[in-house]
Amino acid sequence: MSRRTAFGACVVVAMLAMVATAVPATGAVSGSSAAGGTIRIWTDKDRKADIERIANAWGARRGVNVEVVEKNFGDIRDQLKTVAVASAPDVIIGAHDWTGQLAADGLVLPLSPKKATLRQFPKYSLDAFSYGTAVKRLYGAPVALENVGLVVNTRLATVPKTFANLEKQALAFKAKSSENLAIAVPQAPAGDAYHMYPFFSGLGGYVFGKNKAGNLNPKQIGVANPVFLKNAAAIDRWDRLGLINSKVNYDTAKNAFLKGHAAFWVTGPWEADTLKTSGLRFRIVQVPRIKFRSVPFLGVQGFMVTRYANTHGTATLAKDLVASYIMLPASQRALAAANGRFPANTVAGKQVNDAVLKQFGAAGVGGVPMPNIPQMSSVWEELGGAWLKSTNGTSTLARPTFTTAARNIRNKIG
């Protein structure tokens, strides 16, 4: 009997001890959601250190704590939907083409920076983060710009001034060896409408038209517009001559250029370090004009304020950080440099003296921001697939292929 009592005592003591450890933990959880005065930022790994430094400098001035949480860049958008309010971020880093989806979901708050601040940003970078079916508002502070360019190995070719010259040089180079590629642009295995966009825009293609208010119109699809279809025979010729081969994947294209088996490579600033350490002599330009200017897609990365900032009672603080402090030239320079991109702020842009970044910047002049409306998710696969099919060396013709793609996109958008 006494042994049972001893066991009983053990039980009670052990359980009390566990309860005692559990209670402070719960206190901490409920306390942090009530206290406020903390701004939580979700960022990717590359920029974490710089964001910590910049946001802490801001936090010291505004009397708030800053908590920087590292996430996979691609997870930020999706996790924002399901995160619990208590651990939700007030500020996120994001890509401009998330804007439509996040705003349609109601997960991000509109921003109104000072006019003097807005004047320091190119209009397209602000457009890239603007969205609204009823009223167009700005949802993000642009930080860094990126786009693809045509990288030319200047030991193997001269910088082409015209598309005809590019074609001639590329085909002549390809003819020298069976291992050589004419233009190394990745498409396999699933299609890559992003890397192919200069060739698409150069033939008169576009994704969405704009309505009178300047908003992208998901009902107006330019993938098979008459002008582009008229020029589409050029794609069949490129396919026949092997100028572009859709069986090339990212690694094949990259290796071919780095090993001297391609004189021309379509890529972006994420390969800037690779290029600098390659020992090759190169120059980055815009793809020469075909029928129209062959502009690339522009990508803008930036910061957004989430609706959770309202719930946490930190909305004005979060807006102050994003729409004021992060848009300052000094913050922009550091954040863009952190992952090797050109800053969105033009004042900061003038201070960049990295030749590679500048050349990529010049290759993007006149470019089109990737459409930021959520309907764009119906486009990527079809547009990429159309290029894939019409440049794979078989007799598939471009005109019907792009017409089918446009119809599929229309069906998908519904």
Add this chain to the structure above:
Amino acid sequence: MSTTAVRAEPPPQRASLAQSILAFPSRVVAVFSGPIGFALKIVLLAVSNAIAIWAGVILVGEQKWIAVAVLVATTLFIDWAYMSKRSLALKFLIPGTILLLAFQVIPILYTVNVAFTNYSTGHILSKSEAIDGIKGNTLAPPANGKTYLMTPARDADGNLVLLLADEATGQTYVGTKEGLTPIPKSDVQVDDLGIAGAKGYTAIKGTEFAAIDRELSNFTVPTEGDAAIRPEGLDSATELAPTLRYDPARDEFVRVSNGAVFADNGRGSFVAANGEELEPGWKTAVGFRNFSKIIHNPLVRDPFLRVFVWTFAFAFLCVGISFALGLFMAIVLDRPGMRFQRGYRILLVLPYAIPGFLSLLVWQGLLNDDFGVVNQLLHIDVPWLFDSNWAKVSVILVSVWLTFPYFFLVSLGALQSIPAELTEAARVDGGGPWQVFRKVTLPLLFIVVAPLLIASFAFNFNNFGVIYFLTGGGPQSSDQTTAGDTDILISYTYKLAFSSGKGQDYALASAVAMIIFFLTAVIAAIGFWRTKQLENVR
């Protein structure tokens, strides 16, 4: 990624192993009857109670009373079950039941629940949150709307005011809840950060910002009409006016400029007569709408039969070929006294040991028809991934490569469990090797392997990984649909739900998942029914 073998262990090879496995529970019971076991039990129970208390505090904080009641009841029940001497069976059942509920039942219920909602891009929030969202999104600067440099401050009575300077003209004001009052520029102190303060007002600084944030974000300085100056951060303010007005009594938004009415359409959106839809919408129940969408949508309807037939063929061929190959290898390597037997076995199991998605990406590179190693080494020009029929062959080949080691292992074990007397007796009776195999070994083998074949079939029926990583569902033949030639039901569902419309249609995906679940369930049921017949034969 790999096959179901992760869950299914090879059958025991020797009788002694089976006995020791059977004895295992009673040994566990024995350990937990001693004092050490008892102490361990108390600690584990205390941990579970502590977790329950922690969860309880959070649930009480969020006022989820039903969940609290369930939590308390379950915790007390668990405590009772493990402290009482009369509940031996429960002690074994509880952990399994909890895992079953957590990882099977709840996700299934959640999926079923989502299938009857409109959970998708633009329908994430609750209705009241969506209304607040629309109100905020549709504020717009009025004609000649002004922007101001701003700093929050307190007046002599301690009330919150905004010190403002018109960005265009530099004219300075004090903004209160009543409106704008001009103050002389000379009264306002300016530094490099903007407005630093003004005569008669104390600018708010440092830690006080966090305390006033909520008050400040709802602070408006009325100007003309509906327009008001709102703080946008801590150093600027913008004049904005609503373009839509919400009428709570009629539950609708009205556009200020032209009186257009946006009414609740019953499917989670405010929609105008001309079809214009306000964003964000909200998550709501929509009944069987997702299912009717599946039936009526040409994107689903047109390729459905083709995709279904290919899914069936793919799963059937994968399992059939893998089993045949695995069994063949098992028989070949089962010969007693063979040299390097272990080495061969390890080599054969290797594909199974490599993470599936990795080997799939490698295969994707190997099979590239211009730059892939396979074509270059063999000096052939086969369009492995670019031709519709060849892509199908590639997909099956690669998944056979991934799956056969599993059947090799299973068959190896099962062959050893077939009593040698039976095959010997058959041979004595004059049966040739093929006859013995077909009439004795194979039927006995099937009794063990048939359920695994069915499980493997169900797995391959939904083998998203192989399709997604190897071909991405492609190539797309030039018929008029978006389904690729190697798309199986589950990979096509993924395309429908995540790369069409506005992107992420979780509700549609859940609805299709339910249909696929029923298809697989029917196939499995037929399979198990046939297995029973096999056992009757014995």
